[in-house]
Amino acid sequence: MDLRYPERVARFADEVRAFVRKELPPEIRDKVQRRQKVSVEEVKLWQSKLCSRGWACPGWPKEHGGPGFDALERMIFDNVTNEEGAPTVVPFGEVMFAPVLFAVGSPEQKAHFLPKIRTLDYWFCQGFSEPGSGSDLASLRTRAVLEGDEWVINGQKMWTSGAHNANYIFMLVRTDPDAKLQEGISMLVFPMSTPGVTVRPIVTMDGEHHTNETFFDNVRVPKTAMIGEVNKGWTYAKLLLGHERTSIARIGQSKRELGRLKALASEQSTNGLPLMNHAPFRDRVAAVEIELMALEITAMRAIAKGGSPGVEANLLKVKGSELQQRLTELFMDAAGPYGLPFDPERGLENGNEPIGFDEAASLGPNYLMTRVVTIYGGSNEIQRNIVSKTLGL
Amino acid sequence: MDFKLTETQILLQDTANRLVRERYTFEERKKIVAGESSYSQALWNEFAELGLLGVEIDEDCGGIGGSFADLAIVLEAFGRGLVVEPYLSTVVIGAGLVGAAATGERRKDILSRIAEGKLKLALAHGEAKARYVLEHVETRARRDGGDFVLDGAKAVVLGGDGADTLIVSARTDGGTSDRNGISLFMVDPKAAGIHLRPYRNMDDRGAAEISFENVRVPASALLGPLNGALPLIEAAYDRGAAALCCDGIGAMAAMNAITLEYLKTRTQFGRTIGKFQVLQHRMADMAMAEEQARSMAYLAVEYATEKEAAVRGRFISAAKVQISNSGQIVGRGAIQLHGGIGMTIEYVAGHYLRRLTSTEKMFGDIDYHIGRFAAA
Numbered sequence: 001m002d003l004r005y006p007e008r009v010a011r012f013a014d015e016v017r018a019f020v021r022k023e024l025p026p027e028i029r030d031k032v033q034r035r036q037k038v039s040v041e042e043v044k045l046w047q048s049k050l051c052s053r054g055w056a057c058p059g060w061p062k063e064h065g066g067p068g069f070d071a072l073e074r075m076i077f078d079n080v081t082n083e084e085g086a087p088t089v090v091p092f093g094e095v096m097f098a099p100v101l102f103a104v105g106s107p108e109q110k111a112h113f114l115p116k117i118r119t120l121d122y123w124f125c126q127g128f129s130e131p132g133s134g135s136d137l138a139s140l141r142t143r144a145v146l147e148g149d150e151w152v153i154n155g156q157k158m159w160t161s162g163a164h165n166a167n168y169i170f171m172l173v174r175t176d177p178d179a180k181l182q183e184g185i186s187m188l189v190f191p192m193s194t195p196g197v198t199v200r201p202i203v204t205m206d207g208e209h210h211t212n213e214t215f216f217d218n219v220r221v222p223k224t225a226m227i228g229e230v231n232k233g234w235t236y237a238k239l240l241l242g243h244e245r246t247s248i249a250r251i252g253q254s255k256r257e258l259g260r261l262k263a264l265a266s267e268q269s270t271n272g273l274p275l276m277n278h279a280p281f282r283d284r285v286a287a288v289e290i291e292l293m294a295l296e297i298t299a300m301r302a303i304a305k306g307g308s309p310g311v312e313a314n315l316l317k318v319k320g321s322e323l324q325q326r327l328t329e330l331f332m333d334a335a336g337p338y339g340l341p342f343d344p345e346r347g348l349e350n351g352n353e354p355i356g357f358d359e360a361a362s363l364g365p366n367y368l369m370t371r372v373v374t375i376y377g378g379s380n381e382i383q384r385n386i387v388s389k390t391l392g393l
Numbered sequence: 394m395d396f397k398l399t400e401t402q403i404l405l406q407d408t409a410n411r412l413v414r415e416r417y418t419f420e421e422r423k424k425i426v427a428g429e430s431s432y433s434q435a436l437w438n439e440f441a442e443l444g445l446l447g448v449e450i451d452e453d454c455g456g457i458g459g460s461f462a463d464l465a466i467v468l469e470a471f472g473r474g475l476v477v478e479p480y481l482s483t484v485v486i487g488a489g490l491v492g493a494a495a496t497g498e499r500r501k502d503i504l505s506r507i508a509e510g511k512l513k514l515a516l517a518h519g520e521a522k523a524r525y526v527l528e529h530v531e532t533r534a535r536r537d538g539g540d541f542v543l544d545g546a547k548a549v550v551l552g553g554d555g556a557d558t559l560i561v562s563a564r565t566d567g568g569t570s571d572r573n574g575i576s577l578f579m580v581d582p583k584a585a586g587i588h589l590r591p592y593r594n595m596d597d598r599g600a601a602e603i604s605f606e607n608v609r610v611p612a613s614a615l616l617g618p619l620n621g622a623l624p625l626i627e628a629a630y631d632r633g634a635a636a637l638c639c640d641g642i643g644a645m646a647a648m649n650a651i652t653l654e655y656l657k658t659r660t661q662f663g664r665t666i667g668k669f670q671v672l673q674h675r676m677a678d679m680a681m682a683e684e685q686a687r688s689m690a691y692l693a694v695e696y697a698t699e700k701e702a703a704v705r706g707r708f709i710s711a712a713k714v715q716i717s718n719s720g721q722i723v724g725r726g727a728i729q730l731h732g733g734i735g736m737t738i739e740y741v742a743g744h745y746l747r748r749l750t751s752t753e754k755m756f757g758d759i760d761y762h763i764g765r766f767a768a769a
Contacts, residue, residue, distance in 0.1 A: 134732050136661035159733050204736045205743030270524045270760075272570070280760060332750070336524045337549045339754050342595035342747075355592060355602060356521065356548065364595050368746065371728045372736050379732060381671050 003297065005076070013076050016055075020084040023049045029085035033260065035362035037208075038087045040123070040165050046087050047120045056118050057094050064102060064110070065118050071303040075251075079296075082252025083259075090162060093117040093124035096240045097170045100187070104228030104236060113189070125192070127157040127171025127214060128237065134158075135382050137172075138181040138234060142216060144173035144188060151188060151226070153196075153219040159376070160214040163199045167192050169214070172233050179231065187233040190221040204372070206365035207342075249320030250373075251296050257327045258289060260359075265334045267357070275334060284333070288326050295319050311390040314383040321373040321380060328367040335363045396691070401459075402466055408443055409467045413474030419741050422475060431554055431591075431599025432478040441510030446484055450492070454504035461632070461697045465639040465690075472643025475744055477597045479513055482552025485636040487514025490560055490629050494577065494617035515556035517547040517580075517603055518626055525761040527626055528572050532605065534563035539612050541565070541578060543586075546604040551755065553601030554591030556582060561605070566620050575623045577616040584608050596751035597744075627702060631709045633756040635697035638690040641716040641752045645683045645723045648745040652676065652727040672730055679726045686719035707769035710762035717759045720749035 005013070028042050050056040058077045060066020069077060082088070089095060098117055101110055116122040133140040142155025153173055163169070169192055176184030192199070196219035201209045228236055262285065265276040275281055295316070302312035332339045338356030342364045354361055374380040398406065416436065425433045440446050448464045450456025457463075464485070471480060484507065491503045491514070506512035523529035532545025543563050553559065559580045567574025582589055586608040591601045617625050656667030656676060666672055693712035699705035724746040728735040735742045753759065 129733065132660075134661060139661070203738045205738050205747065207738065268524070269522070271526055278760070280763070332754070333758065333760065335754075336758065337519055337754060338521075340549050340594040340751055341592050341600065343592040355590070364750075367750070368595075368743070369736075371725065371746070372733075374729060375732050375736070379729075381669075384671070 003300075005072070009072055009076055012073055013080050016077055016080040017084060019053060019055075020081055020086055023053075024084065024086055028087060032085040032087055033256070034359045035366050043087045043090065044120050051119060057098070059095060060098060060114075060118075061102070064098070064114050071306075072300070075299060075303060079252035079255065082250070083256045085256065088253070090120070090123065092126045092162065092166070092170075093120075093122060093168070096126065097124055097189070100170075100227060100236045100240050103239060104232075106224075108224070109189075109227070122168045123162070123166045124168050124170060125160050125163040125166035125214075127160055127169050129158045130156060131158055131213075135379050137237070138185070140172055140174060140185065142171070142173050143177070144175050144186065146175075146223070147220075149223050150220045151223065153188070153216045153221065155216050157214045157216070159202075159211050160199070161211040163192065163212040163214050164201060164209065169197075170227065172237055175233075176231050182234040184231055185233040185237070186230050187227040187236050188221060188225045189227055190219075190225045194219050194221060196220070204369060206369040208365065208369070210369070249295065249299060249316035250324055251292070251299060251320065254292055254295075254320070254323050254327060257324075257331075258285075258292060261285060261327060261330055261334060264331070264357075264359070268334055268336065270336075281330075281333065284330060288323065288330065291319070291323055291326075295323060311387055314378075314386045317377060318374075318380050318383045318387075324373050325370050328363070328370040331363045332367050335360055339364055339367075398466070402463060405448070405459075405463055406466045406470070409445065409470035410473075412439070412443065412445075413470050413476070417474040417476060419475075419744075422477070425477060426593075426597045431593055431597070437478055437513075438510050440478065440480070441508065444508075446480075446510055447504075447508030448484070450488060450504045450508045454501050455508040456504065461635070462694050464636070465694045468636050468639035469643035469646075469690075472640035472748070473647045475596075475644070475741075475748055477599070479515070479552035479555060479599065481598070481633065481636055481640075482515045482556065483507060483513045486516045486551075486629050486633050487560065489632045490514075490516065490577070490616070490625060493628060494622075494625050512558065513552065513556045514558055514560060515550055515552035515601075516562075516626075516629060517550045517553060517559045518562040519548050519550070520546065521548045523548075525757045526570070527630060528575070528623055529570050530562055530564045530575050531569050532561070532563045534565050534576060534578060534610075536565075537609070540609050541612065541614065543578065543580070543605040543608040543610065546602070548602060549594070550601045550603050551594070552599060553582075553589065553603055554599035558582070559603070560616060562622060562626060572623050574620050575626070576619050577622045577625065578610050578614045579616050580605075580608065580610055580614060584610070594751055595754075596748045598751070624702060627706070630756050631705055632697055634709050634713045634762070635693035637752045637755055638686070638693040638712045638716045641720055641749060642683065642687045642690045644745050644748045644752070645686055645719060648723050648727045648742065648749070649676075649679050649683050651742060652679065652730050655731055666730075675726050675730060679723045682719035682722040686716045686723075689715035703769060707766055710757070710766040710769070713757060713762045714759055714766065717753040717762075720753055724749040 028038060031038050047056055055067050057066045058069055058074050062068035094117055101113060128137060130140050130142060144151040144153045170187060170189040172185050173188055174184055175186040196217045198215040199212045202211045202213055203209050262276060266274045268275040270278055299316060338360040341355040444457050445467055447456030448459045448467060452458040488504060488507050491500060495503060520531055534541040534543045559582050561578050561580045562575055564574050565576040586606045588604045589601050594600045656672060657665055659666050689712040692708055696705050696708040727742050728746055731742050734740055
């Protein structure tokens with residue numbers, strides 16, 4: 001047994017780190033590190049740098065235009081880029097939809113979509129959840145009916161995150177209302193500009209617009225909008241949610257946040273001592289660091305095991321998301337009274353001076369918004385159900 | 394041992410609850426929060442008419458001469474209603490300080506105006522580097538002839554955005570962390586040399602960063618003893634913490650009630666989600682956390698006005714720790730049990746999380762209070 005990364009992988013990590021430090025514009029890195037909004041243009045700029053280096057879409061095989069990393073390189077790449085403050089990949093196209101295309105997309109669909117997902121010319125959102133279908137996703141009711149050569153879609157999707165920036169959607173629809181719940185679902189892909197699609201913003205409790213509800217009123221799309229076979233959409237969704245769970249562990253991001261937490265706690269003082277020297281606080285930070293170490297090694301073990309992600313994906317999602325939340329809680333502890341000011345409209349985005357210390361304004365909103373990570377991508381209750389089933393319970 | 398309310402208290406509770414239920418609906422609150430000012434003057438006037446601003450103020454000053462236990466009843470109702478008006482800064486802290494430190498006609502005049510709804514106060518004490526250490530005061534007031542001249546800056550001043558008068562702490566003697574040498578001054582926020590940056594806190598209450606540059610006040614602005622204001626400030630902060638305990642149990646009770654209702658009505662997998670054991674257990678934990686918090690809020694009320702600082706501090710700290718911990722269990726749990734809908738700003742649950750999180754951060758956080766309790 002050897003827990004160290006192989007020499008070639010260690011060299012690769014250095015190479016990725018050097019690349020990010022050279023190519024990532026400092027103003028974008030600063031925004032990411034200070035948890036400010038990164039614009040669509042800035043994400044696209046970073047993606048173009050990755051494209052030039054041949055590292056865009058790190059999870060993709062060479063044949064589809066990816067770098068063809070092995071699983072370990074992939075994890076290292078994600079961790080290092082995140083640690084270094086690169087913008088988070090918008091997962092819907094690259095991480096979630098593309099693997100479904102690899103598996104079951106037609107040659108025409110692959111040729112059409114993959115290059116444009118890679119450059120982010122196609123910016124995707126996902127239409128899965130509905131008002132009555134959250135954890136119980138298979139109960140979804142948005143209908144698609146075949147009329148001649150067209151699917152006609154009617155219904156409503158919830159939590160269509162980023163739909164206001166997206167020009168494409170992939171979504172689950174009910175195509176056979178008489179079949180068993182999971183067996184009457186299909187997956188469609190089409191432009192958001194299709195007549196009959198309406199996006200309404202949902203503002204979350206951090207005061208920001210991340211997500212939406214999206215309405216479909218007699219939306220007509222061609223038969224070619226179908227991904228794979230009719231009524232097989234549930235199988236594809238499961239495939240894709242497995243991918244979402246792996247990236248949801250956010251190990252690199254948590255490492256970055258842990259580093260910043262320690263830095264902040266060293267700057268803040270209480271009773272004349274740095275907060276980081278205050279034993280109860282220091283010990284809570286240590287506990288998170290230990291849990292994060294365990295998570296990284298667990299991820300390495302999952303990779304070493306090979307094959308498609310199994311129950312490890314559920315574990316990584318549960319532990320990774322809880323760590324993210326714990327970190328935001330500790331940031332709030334570190335902030336002290338400056339965790340209170342909360343005024344997005346009068347804040348940095350509008351050119352005002354920060355209230356309190358430099359990154360204080362982002363901590364409250366980030367704490368609130370991060371409550372969602374144990375809810376989305378399959379709630380942690382659902383994940384634990386799956387884990388317990390694999391244990392034979 | 395007696396946990397029953399008196400007849401007067403039951404009447405007060407009815408009044409406060411009815412006000413919140415009828416006049417402070419979530420929709421009404423949204424309008425207030427969206428406004429330019431952080432509070433509704435119209436509602437503030439109603440509070441005054443109902444006697445809610447003078448609960449603890451003597452009858453000869455226009456109040457109803459009640460106790461902190463009476464005030465606690467209003468505070469719980471206001472927590473339930475997520476009331477953003479500057480009740481904490483004016484009625485709990487401001488009136489409390491003036492009641493304890495002012496005398497004679499001055500005392501009567503200020504308290505009467507508070508009870509009438511004509512005066513809002515804010516205690517400007519905390520500073521950027523002080524964190525929760527109350528004796529850490531860098532702002533200075535130097536004597537100049539018959540006046541005092543203030544220089545310094547105050548951080549996260551609760552109610553500072555809309556106060557008619559600020560009660561400003563400043564060092565008139567000693568070094569930054571000395572217990573002696575701190576004095577309080579009543580200062581007009583419009584005085585020359587004051588820069589005030591208003592904003593909202595996470596719970597939508599108003600606050601401000603306030604700086605003082607050569608701000609001249611007459612000697613008569615002094616409130617309480619020269620150099621000896623720290624015990625007054627400590628007592629005021631303990632009253633604030635005790636008040637937040639009461640506000641907190643109101644918010645927790647409301648949060649648990651709406652979450653329970655959601656578990657009984659939201660259907661997934663062909664049944665109401667309250668039928669799933671893992672959600673039942675979480676709800677049970679939240680209900681138990683609320684009960685523990687309520688018990689300690691009663692303790693806080695009992696000791697909020699205790700004169701013996703060490704005794705008072707120990708019990709107030711214990712209560713504040715319990716309320717904060719329970720607030721996390723209830724606040725975070727409720728969002729998780731609601732799922733996505735709990736995340737939206739249009740739904741009330743997130744606002745209770747914001748209230749409970751703010752409650753935890755004001756007048757000392759968990760680390761501060763657990764440390765003070767352990768050291769007591």
